[in-house]
Amino acid sequence: MFRLDAGSGVPIYRQLMAQVRQELLLGRLQPGEQLPTVKEVVDALAVNPNTVAKAYRELEHEGLVRSRQGLGTFVAASPPAATVAARPALLAALTRWVRRARAEGLQAEEMRALLAVALDEPSAASDEQASGGVA
Amino acid sequence: MTAQVLDCVGMGHRYSRRGPWGLRDCTLMVPAGRVVALIGPNGAGKTTLLHLAAGLLPATEGSVRVAGARPARRLERIGFAPQGAPLWPHLRVRDVLGIGAHLNPRWDATLASDRIAKLGIAPRARVSTLSGGQRAQVALTLVLAKRPELLLLDEPLANLDPIARRAFLASMFEACTHSGVAVLFSSHVVAELERICDDLVVLADGRVRLAGDIDRLRRTHRVITGPVGWPTTTATQPATVPNDGSQARGWQVISARQAAGRTTALVRIDTHLLAGPGLDAAEPTFDELVLGYLDQHHPDQEPSQQDLRSQVEAPA
Amino acid sequence: MSWVIWRQHRAQAAWVLLLVTALCGLMLWVRAHATADVAVLRAAGCLLGDLSGSGCQASLDDFAVRYNFTIPAFELGVPLILAVTAALVGAPLVAREVEQRTHLVAWTQSVTRQRWYRSKVATVGAGLSLAGLIAGTGTYLLQGPLSDGGVTSSRWPCFFSTALAPAGSTAVAFALAVAAGAWLRRPLPAVALALVGFLALFAAAGRTVQTLTPVHHTLPGDRGVPRDAWTWPTGTADAIPYHPANQFWPLQLTFLAILLTLTLAVLALGWHATRTRAV
Numbered sequence: 001m002f003r004l005d006a007g008s009g010v011p012i013y014r015q016l017m018a019q020v021r022q023e024l025l026l027g028r029l030q031p032g033e034q035l036p037t038v039k040e041v042v043d044a045l046a047v048n049p050n051t052v053a054k055a056y057r058e059l060e061h062e063g064l065v066r067s068r069q070g071l072g073t074f075v076a077a078s079p080p081a082a083t084v085a086a087r088p089a090l091l092a093a094l095t096r097w098v099r100r101a102r103a104e105g106l107q108a109e110e111m112r113a114l115l116a117v118a119l120d121e122p123s124a125a126s127d128e129q130a131s132g133g134v135a
Numbered sequence: 136m137t138a139q140v141l142d143c144v145g146m147g148h149r150y151s152r153r154g155p156w157g158l159r160d161c162t163l164m165v166p167a168g169r170v171v172a173l174i175g176p177n178g179a180g181k182t183t184l185l186h187l188a189a190g191l192l193p194a195t196e197g198s199v200r201v202a203g204a205r206p207a208r209r210l211e212r213i214g215f216a217p218q219g220a221p222l223w224p225h226l227r228v229r230d231v232l233g234i235g236a237h238l239n240p241r242w243d244a245t246l247a248s249d250r251i252a253k254l255g256i257a258p259r260a261r262v263s264t265l266s267g268g269q270r271a272q273v274a275l276t277l278v279l280a281k282r283p284e285l286l287l288l289d290e291p292l293a294n295l296d297p298i299a300r301r302a303f304l305a306s307m308f309e310a311c312t313h314s315g316v317a318v319l320f321s322s323h324v325v326a327e328l329e330r331i332c333d334d335l336v337v338l339a340d341g342r343v344r345l346a347g348d349i350d351r352l353r354r355t356h357r358v359i360t361g362p363v364g365w366p367t368t369t370a371t372q373p374a375t376v377p378n379d380g381s382q383a384r385g386w387q388v389i390s391a392r393q394a395a396g397r398t399t400a401l402v403r404i405d406t407h408l409l410a411g412p413g414l415d416a417a418e419p420t421f422d423e424l425v426l427g428y429l430d431q432h433h434p435d436q437e438p439s440q441q442d443l444r445s446q447v448e449a450p451a
Numbered sequence: 452m453s454w455v456i457w458r459q460h461r462a463q464a465a466w467v468l469l470l471v472t473a474l475c476g477l478m479l480w481v482r483a484h485a486t487a488d489v490a491v492l493r494a495a496g497c498l499l500g501d502l503s504g505s506g507c508q509a510s511l512d513d514f515a516v517r518y519n520f521t522i523p524a525f526e527l528g529v530p531l532i533l534a535v536t537a538a539l540v541g542a543p544l545v546a547r548e549v550e551q552r553t554h555l556v557a558w559t560q561s562v563t564r565q566r567w568y569r570s571k572v573a574t575v576g577a578g579l580s581l582a583g584l585i586a587g588t589g590t591y592l593l594q595g596p597l598s599d600g601g602v603t604s605s606r607w608p609c610f611f612s613t614a615l616a617p618a619g620s621t622a623v624a625f626a627l628a629v630a631a632g633a634w635l636r637r638p639l640p641a642v643a644l645a646l647v648g649f650l651a652l653f654a655a656a657g658r659t660v661q662t663l664t665p666v667h668h669t670l671p672g673d674r675g676v677p678r679d680a681w682t683w684p685t686g687t688a689d690a691i692p693y694h695p696a697n698q699f700w701p702l703q704l705t706f707l708a709i710l711l712t713l714t715l716a717v718l719a720l721g722w723h724a725t726r727t728r729a730v
Contacts, residue, residue, distance in 0.1 A: 004330060009420035011350055012330050038312070044306040047330040048170055049312045054350075161589040191730045211561035221552035223459070230458055237454045277556070281626050 001036055004045055012047060023066060024075065035065060035073045104109035140317035141165040141188055141286045150341055157183035158341045161197070165285070165317045165334075168306075172328050173321040174425050175338035181321035182218060184338065188319065189215040201285055211240050214278030218289035220271040224263035228256055228273055232280070239281045247280035250306070254299075267294040271371045274305055279310060286310070288320035303333060329421035337428045344428045349421065356389070358423050360399050361414040389428035396419030401427030452570045454560060460575055463540050466681060470536060471582045475589035478525060481518070498561035514600045521597060526608045529586050530617055534624035534649050535642075537579045542641035544571060545721070549636045549729045558730075568725055572718055576625050583621035587614050602634040612655055615703045619710030623656075624649045630721030634728060653687055656709045660702055666692045681687030 002019055006014060023029040036044075038052045055075045059065045067073045101111050146161040158180040165171050187199050190206030190213070216420040222231055228251065236242045247438065251258060254272050260271065271294045278286060286307065292300050310316040319361045322328060328335075333353060337345040391400035402420060409418045419427065457464075475490060486730040492514060497507035545568070558564045590613040598606070610616065627644035635641050 006327065006330065007420075009418075009423075011353065013350070039309075042308045043305050046301045048333060050169070050328065050333050090397065134215050145637075168506065186730060191558060207563060210559060210563065213559065215555070215559040217552065217555035219552065221555060223551065223553050226458070233458065234455050234557075235560065238452065238562050240561060281561075339603070 013055040139164045142200040148194040167315040170318040171334040172332035179338040180341040212284040214283035215287045220274035222262045229258035241282040287320040357416045358419045478589040478593045489596045526612045533621045537625035538628040538645040541625040542632040543638040546632030546638040580618045583617035587617040615707045619707040621716040626717035633724035
């Protein structure tokens, strides 16, 4: 399930956490489902078990997973606050934007760069403008 | 609270009374279950450090303790794999394992034979007929089957192909999680270390330049890119006073490089950093952290003429 | 540790055993011939003190010529061959491990360097000394009929190659080789150094036994040195120094004691070199 990007500069445990979050958002991990055991991840990726343990611990702090002694780590019973399925409007708006950008000749990387800039912008009261721009 | 598995305080070594110091003022602690990577160019003192911890060299100054006692008294708890995996050429693989079995009180014969079988190495084969990678595997089996508390590995991955590397790391990690084995291993290849180690020690010219938990180190450093000529000195320098009036503390520039009209510097920060206009700040990658410290110049010692960076292999 | 020592040295042990067996076999074979020839001489009445008729002189000379080869072959040969063997076994003991870098493995296997050194040196050294003892028994048995037939003139070389002496000389050669190997960290030069040192120490020990132990002197009126006494040529006709035959075993024990003391001292030096110069 996990893939690591060695050269990305993002700490390994954060990559693992991001991938778990993504699986949850996409609905591929259901509440109560067991995450891969630390040993499985270590065998698959040759990554330090402490790193995996740290990722799972941080996810537990965020309330996304729960670890049961001796049994493993499981997705928390209550689903995360927002899944993609619960935001159809946003997803539709984003899909339209991507289509429009592609029509203007943008590649995926350029779109990602724009998204990064947009995410970095101070989050003052400019929500109206941002959503207006995307729509 | 258990003692640190490996505890070095101000440890140093020189071979003769007037000779150069192979290692100086090294303070380092490795707790149980942690994997510590020792990175540095050739001649930095990595092997000297490992030999001191393994009890092969006496500490000329300072102290080194393994599980609370001198390494010479804790030999059965230390698994040391020297660089290049030297083994007796005329002996057979099973004889090498036999030496391990007869000299080590806590020998796990099943683990040894299983591992050799899984690696496809014939026990009857003579060591001289093995490839470099196979010899490395036998040497690693020798240290793993000893069931030590501390693994000291001198460039263990050097002769292993990627599959062999993965298999060895799996065994090593299993020892860490099941038995709480502490690992200190040296490497002059930076790539792929990030996913293996918990802590990092950067060694250059016989001194520890950087040591600590990787995540904490990355949080307390920044890579700042700015115009050519900045920073003017590599000394401590006050940060730009931020607009909202809060007092920003100083930062320390570790090293700086110039390329393509820009200057990139690795800095250590005391507190929240505000970089100021014209400068980009980002958390350093693992490689930037290591290489930044290897680039560090020290006026109190003879500056290394060579580009240390070139001696440490990094991904392009 | 004993399994390890056996496994690392069993080939050497086999070679040494083969060598000693061959030497002893050879010596016993010569002894058989010499005994037969001596019996002939005795039957002809040629061995009774000074009674030497002309026919006896020729037979005695004949006997001497036939068995003269034993002096270089065995009296010099046995201690030298054993010394070379001991040097070849001792030099790589520490030096080869350091050269191959396997000492980094050997000395981190839960056995301290000191215990490793002591066990190896004691076991292998004892084995070589035992080989020396067996060879010494061979030369001792060989000397019987040869001296009856009057082959050996000055008997000190014979003394140094018989009974307990080879055990001690082999031990000294071994110790020197181990120490030289630990010092130089290369086996081949260590062998050369050890053999040079061996000749020096062997000669010194021998000289000590000859001169520093109680010595008898012949008086002008004596008829020369008593039979079976140990002596060395001085050139003067009177006051020839000699040791009577009944001092054989005390002298042997003295010689052995000197050699073993030297062995222990040299091995201590070897330990110092191992501790400081290896790694």
